[in-house]
Amino acid sequence: MDVKSSAGEEITLRTVKEEHICYLMQRYGKQVYRLAYYYVRDRYLAEDIYQEVFVRVFRNYDKFRQESSFYTWIYRITVNLCKDYLKSARYKRIITAGFINDDQRPRELNRLMEEAEGGSVFSTVMELPEKYRLPISLHYLDGLPVSEISRILKISESSVKVRLHRGRNKLRELLAKEGRV
């Protein structure tokens, strides 16, 4: 008699850490990718950052002592990596090589492709300066509350509110230029 199925399926032995990383990727992966994308506005760079985030989570796993939640910890790693990346020589080489016109605009080719896939309104939000783009995206696109955004970006709740207000004004200006408001 066949004794397989759920009762017969043997567990493959992986390390505890690897199992946990798989779980964390399943649980927080999408948020990590979105956050990385809001920073770098390039799907391939966001993929690199996503991978680096979870490799770092693996490397530093033993140092994590649950003083904060995994969620906050992983978000902080993502923010730090994105900031490092934007300051890095590699990113600056891309800018000076002319792939990116200035630090406010994503790569033109990438932008055109993503505009077609994600819609022009989303692309306009992505054209906001980083200072406003992050709070606006996290609040209006990801639905995060002000308190959560304040923790992720390490700025006060009142600063988040100010940036949301100014970001909306800036977005209205951009949309008005395009004749959409």
Next chain:
Amino acid sequence: MKNLDEILIRAKKNAGSFFSKINYEKMNRTVLQKISDSRRPTLPSWSFHLRFRAASLLGLCVIMIAVILAYGISGKIRNSSSVSLGEPVSREMIELDNSEKSKWLYYFKFSKPDRVSNNLLAVIWEHGKSGNYELIYSSVFENSNKPCKSSVISFPDDQPPIFIISSLNDDEKYIHYRMLGFKGNKIFTLMEQNYVANGKLEVTEGVLKETRFVPTEDNKAAEIITYFIPYQLNETGDIIAPAEKLIINKGDHVVFVGYENTPIEVINNTLTWEKESSVMDMNENMVLYIADKAGEDYIYINPVSRGEPKKISVEIIDSTKPSD
């Protein structure tokens, strides 16, 4: 202003559609590959250490065997307090609730005093806020050599899921299993079955389907299929079950697993209540019915106090009758 809010709602939809095209599985595989590759550079020095350790271990084993034989022959091995279960034979992460605390199911192998038979000890650890692992559940699976992957029965309305953990003896072809609930940060056993001959478990349509063989009077074996339907009470006292409809064959068993003294009504009497079972281990939280007649029926699980009952429709098919 309203116009801008509408535009932002559209942007949210755009973003959702854009991010849904990202291949997360591929990225996850790359991460695991990178993690795996990051271990490789240590291999050259490892091989030297391996040879050194193998030689040391061999020497240690010779000494240990000599010591064990000396003590064993003189019957001095009686105190088992220093015996360690050692490394687990399997580990699996499980999610019993929505808390941030991770939980791990470990199986350890251990021997009986005769040192012949294999037994498994299932342990669930919770990774607490303090960073330490706390034991929150344990159970022994006697004469079992293989842990099996756990199964989950998910509940609607944010009710915690029910877990099924099981083990297999692949020589004797039987399984043991436990149905576990989770409430108030505690794990409790809803029911357990042991030595289920040729046992097979499957979670289907929100219920646990168990197949087992039982001996018949003419020394043959009969296959018995049992559907276990767990149910819970929510905060307002309503009965919550993971199944809406059940399609079974005449002769199959149906067991409701929940709370003692819960009134259960069968409207058309196609299912007959049985006080005891000659097939399985029963407890006070289990109510057994056998599908006696083909046809359609409705079952109501009624709460003892205030709250909404749960209605489950059942279709019983007589597979011995030829279909038109």
